[in-house]
Amino acid sequence: MFYVIMGCGRVGARVASLLSRAGNEVTVLDLNPSAFSRLDPDFAGTTLVGNGIDSDVLRRAGIERADAFAAVTQGDNRNVMASQMARHIFRVPKVVTRIYDPLRQETFEMLGIEAISPTVIGADKFLEILDPSSYGQAETNPQSEQG
């Protein structure tokens, strides 16, 4: 499998390193070349400095032949834009996006983007430990009814 990972922060570097260790082909993108120091010392993939919302950069990363794409930069909007390009322009079969803002997550699921919100997952985990009786109610979080 060939993976393109956009964003080499803690999550991006870990995902890229584990995928590479499992024997996959991986290209990881970041705007900041020093971010690649977070990768496994024996990371066998490719690193590319560039902006993943630029279609030329995505092409250079090999997006046209990628089996999967993950957007894990700090910017929700950047992740969402790159993911939509990967999915709808370059037809990457599997695309997953990190979105911090749970409200935005709903919107983008409406647009066909599979999104993971560490905010929601993290809060759930805390609730599970702090107050297991309220844990199941996280699904009907009143905030998500807004908008």
Place this chain on the structure above:
Amino acid sequence: MFCVIAGGGKVGYYLAKELIEQGHEVVVVEQNARRVDEIEADLGSIVMHGDAAETTVLKEAGAERADLVVAVTGDDEDNLVICQVAKVRFHAGRTIARINNPKNAEIFQKLGIDDTVSATDVVLSVIEQEIPRHHLTPLLRLANTDAEIVEAIIEDGSAVAGHRLRDIKLPHPTNIAVLIREGNAIFPEGDTPVLIGDHVIAFTTSQNEAALRQALLGG
């Protein structure tokens, strides 16, 4: 018309000002609190503090009843998301996004944005108008006269390609002196055809340059 403008930078500010002058209702959404104060001092309380990519903020700005949502922040990705949220969540009438990368015009269109505006593209199109695509190159001005030698390259799509020289209407006075075809000089006669790829070397006057370009290259 009611217009929500996301981004209160220079573009957003002047856009709001012009629309207000034309009698339209406007709300500007801006993230920077100081900028909000500046706009408010100037244009009155038509400005809201917040991130327009957030559903709740757009709702409060009135996106549900907006005829038009215009996203003119400095970042293409923010403008895309703002317009998409306006479309998907609030069914805003029409969305316009400002873009920096001209290649995003096609991408945004595929992702459902009604219109994009790119300053880069506008400048590019002005530059391209200044440089004629079909060249007629003056090679030599003859002494102190207004006679000159010019060169034109016949491209695919030229109206004269395949025509005999005698059938081509040239501005007067003009003489076709030589055709350079595949590195060879041809001294043409009336029934010599002009072919794609030919370099046409002609004597003409500087006043006739534009007419000759039109005659040989069409444009």
